[in-house]
Amino acid sequence: MRILALDLGMKRTGVAFAESDMGIALPLDTIIASSPQELLDEILLLDDERDIDMILIGLPLLLSGK
Numbered sequence: 718m719r720i721l722a723l724d725l726g727m728k729r730t731g732v733a734f735a736e737s738d739m740g741i742a743l744p745l746d747t748i749i750a751s752s753p754q755e756l757l758d759e760i761l762l763l764d765d766e767r768d769i770d771m772i773l774i775g776l777p778l779l780l781s782g783k
Contacts, residue, residue, distance in 0.1 A: 721745075721769045723760070724777040730756060731777070734767065 722742050724731035729749050735742035746763075750756035763769070 718770045719767055720771045720773060721760070721763060721767065722773045722775060724775045726777060732763065 718737040720735045720737065720742070722733040722735065724733075729747050731744070732746045732748060733742035734745045748756060748759045750759060760772070764772075
């Protein structure tokens with residue numbers, strides 16, 4: 718299974734990629750998008766390039782939990 722992991726942010730979105738047999742996600746890219754549509758277009762492009770089976774969306778927090 719090919720997995721795309723996203724850490725959504727207000728300005729930047731971190732992207733990692735994993736194959737289920739690897740057991741670990743490796744950093745892939747950072748998307749800097751000026752609009753939600755631009756972010757979606759970039760994610761769809763990555764999906765087409767890597768034939769993604771699953772997308773995981775994380776919730777990045779500060780160490781304080783905020």
